[in-house]
Amino acid sequence: MSVSLAIASAVLFGVWKFGIGQYRGRISPYAIVLVTSLVGIGFYLASAWHTDKVLFAPKDVLPGFVAGTCALIASVVMLKAFQRGKLGVVAGIGASSGLVPLAYSILIGEPLSTSDIAGMVVIMIGIVIFFLPAMRRKPGEIYSVAAIVLSLVASLFWGLAIVLEDRGSRVSIPITVLISLVPQILFSAAMLLFVNRSLGGLTRPSLIRLAGAGVALAVGNVLFFTAANLGNVGVVSVLTGLAPLVVAVLALVFLRERMVRSELVAMGITIVGACLLAI
Numbered sequence: 001m002s003v004s005l006a007i008a009s010a011v012l013f014g015v016w017k018f019g020i021g022q023y024r025g026r027i028s029p030y031a032i033v034l035v036t037s038l039v040g041i042g043f044y045l046a047s048a049w050h051t052d053k054v055l056f057a058p059k060d061v062l063p064g065f066v067a068g069t070c071a072l073i074a075s076v077v078m079l080k081a082f083q084r085g086k087l088g089v090v091a092g093i094g095a096s097s098g099l100v101p102l103a104y105s106i107l108i109g110e111p112l113s114t115s116d117i118a119g120m121v122v123i124m125i126g127i128v129i130f131f132l133p134a135m136r137r138k139p140g141e142i143y144s145v146a147a148i149v150l151s152l153v154a155s156l157f158w159g160l161a162i163v164l165e166d167r168g169s170r171v172s173i174p175i176t177v178l179i180s181l182v183p184q185i186l187f188s189a190a191m192l193l194f195v196n197r198s199l200g201g202l203t204r205p206s207l208i209r210l211a212g213a214g215v216a217l218a219v220g221n222v223l224f225f226t227a228a229n230l231g232n233v234g235v236v237s238v239l240t241g242l243a244p245l246v247v248a249v250l251a252l253v254f255l256r257e258r259m260v261r262s263e264l265v266a267m268g269i270t271i272v273g274a275c276l277l278a279i
Contacts, residue, residue: 002231003278005223006239012220014246018254019213021247028200029079032210034188035202037181039214040221044178047222063168064179067161072183074157077150085147088134093151095127095244098237100159101166105234112232119276120238126269127241130248133262159237166233169225177221235277242270 020032074097081090102120106112161180168176192200202210227236245267251257259267 005227006236009223010242013243016217030188030191031200036214040218043218044174048174067164068180068183070161078154081150092131097155097158101237102234122273130266
């Protein structure tokens with residue numbers, strides 16, 4: 001069950017990334033974060049109310065707020081990395097954030113079967129193959145050390161955010177994730193009000209689509225932490241590495257962007273890895 005929920009969350013994370021990715025460079029990232037986070041809060045409140053888990057217990061508040069702060073730091077640092085380095089390199093390194101919850105899972109002694117280990121290794125190989133073409137250095141191209149360091153820092157903070165939210169979600173998943181959005185909303189609103197002094201390029205059509213992406217992210221988070229509570233947070237985190245492949249498929253279907261051979265190979269490998277985890 002946890003593997004199925006994790007794969008479903010990865011699909012929804014892919015939908016979210018595809019939804020916001022279409023507006024990269026057209027709409028302020030702070031506007032994107034603000035819209036998707038506000039939609040998420042609405043969803044989490046409704047979900048918590050429906051499940052009778054509107055519990056603002058200390059076990060939720062502290063991990064949730066610190067996790068949100070870590071996610072905010074990761075987002076800002078990653079934006080700085082995108083400004084200094086190649087998109088494929090930064091995104092490829094960013095995919096390593098799942099290693100942090102995996103290490104945490106091993107440290108607290110969560111059980112891992114032989115098929116689990118094999119499945120995670122296979123999925124990681126597939127992710128590397130997926131990002132490899134974009135990470136290759138072209139003749140005369142120089143990689144920015146700063147971009148690589150910033151990407152690693154962002155991955156670390158994203159991984160920490162997952163671990164902290166997982167700890168808080170033992171009491172109430174919707175409320176923990178809701179609280180984690182507060183720092184991101186406050187920061188994004190402040191940037192739009194006092195720095196950009198505008199809505200960041202938002203229009204009614206983009207607002208509707210970003211709201212849809214926010215719903216996908218919110219549902220994906222609930223499924224992710226439900227899967228983590230039922231199974232192994234490290235395994236679940238590795239499975240979310242399938243999200244970039246989902247983005248590639250959506251780009252193929254809706255934007256007619258062709259998938260290169262390495263992406264098809266990566267998809268086949270990750271499917272094999274997911275099957276090993278499901279055994």
